[in-house]
Amino acid sequence: MEPIFLWWIGEGPAQAGLLEHVRLHLAAAFQRPALPWDGPERPAGALDPRRGQHATSVILTWLLQAGPPAGKVLAVTDQDLFIPILTYVFGEAQLGGRAAVCSTARLAEGVALAGPRLLVERLAKEAVHEVGHAFGLRHCDTLGCVMGRSPGVAGVDQKSHQLCTTCRRRLEEPPARRPHVR
Numbered sequence: 167m168e169p170i171f172l173w174w175i176g177e178g179p180a181q182a183g184l185l186e187h188v189r190l191h192l193a194a195a196f197q198r199p200a201l202p203w204d205g206p207e208r209p210a211g212a213l214d215p216r217r218g219q220h221a222t223s224v225i226l227t228w229l230l231q232a233g234p235p236a237g238k239v240l241a242v243t244d245q246d247l248f249i250p251i252l253t254y255v256f257g258e259a260q261l262g263g264r265a266a267v268c269s270t271a272r273l274a275e276g277v278a279l280a281g282p283r284l285l286v287e288r289l290a291k292e293a294v295h296e297v298g299h300a301f302g303l304r305h306c307d308t309l310g311c312v313m314g315r316s317p318g319v320a321g322v323d324q325k326s327h328q329l330c331t332t333c334r335r336r337l338e339e340p341p342a343r344r345p346h347v348r
């Protein structure tokens with residue numbers, strides 16, 4: 167069974183506790199090994215100087231070249247991410263592909279008051295969400311399902327870490343190959 171690799175590609179130092187929490191959630195949600203991946207490389211050309219944000223499309227393409235040769239790879243960054251039509255995104259993935267990325271930048275909203283645990287929980291949910299897309303899962307309307315859309319942090323806080331039974335069943339089906347989804 168091919169593993170899920172977790173790679174910190176942020177500017178700042180990786181927070182080991184944060185990534186370990188994400189790793190455990192990935193392994194539990196997808197019932198397969200989730201392993202740390204590390205390397206000094208960082209995505210080249212992802213920063214859009216006009217927006218001051220990093221383009222997820224560039225990061226996803228780069229991950230396939232620079233990342234592990236097999237399995238899924240989820241990159242986690244502290245840099246703000248965007249796709250051209252939106253102000254920002256928490257993350258993006260290749261639907262039914264190998265690469266996914268998510269960022270702590272916008273998930274940190276309100277964390278100074280609520281405490282760092284909130285960021286850990288939000289990141290774990292968005293990590294499972296993006297890797298779910300990489301396994302071919304689309305957005306889900308089931309209340310509380312981690313594959314629900316979450317346009318803001320309030321939506322992230324409202325949903326659970328779990329895939330609903332429908333999404334878990336869909337994981338068994340062959341994934342549809344489609345381009346990026348957020």
Ligand SMILES: [Zn+2]
Nearest residue numbers: 306311330333
């Ligand atoms: Zn669902």
Ligand SMILES: [Zn+2]
Nearest residue numbers: 295305347348
């Ligand atoms: Zn999504």
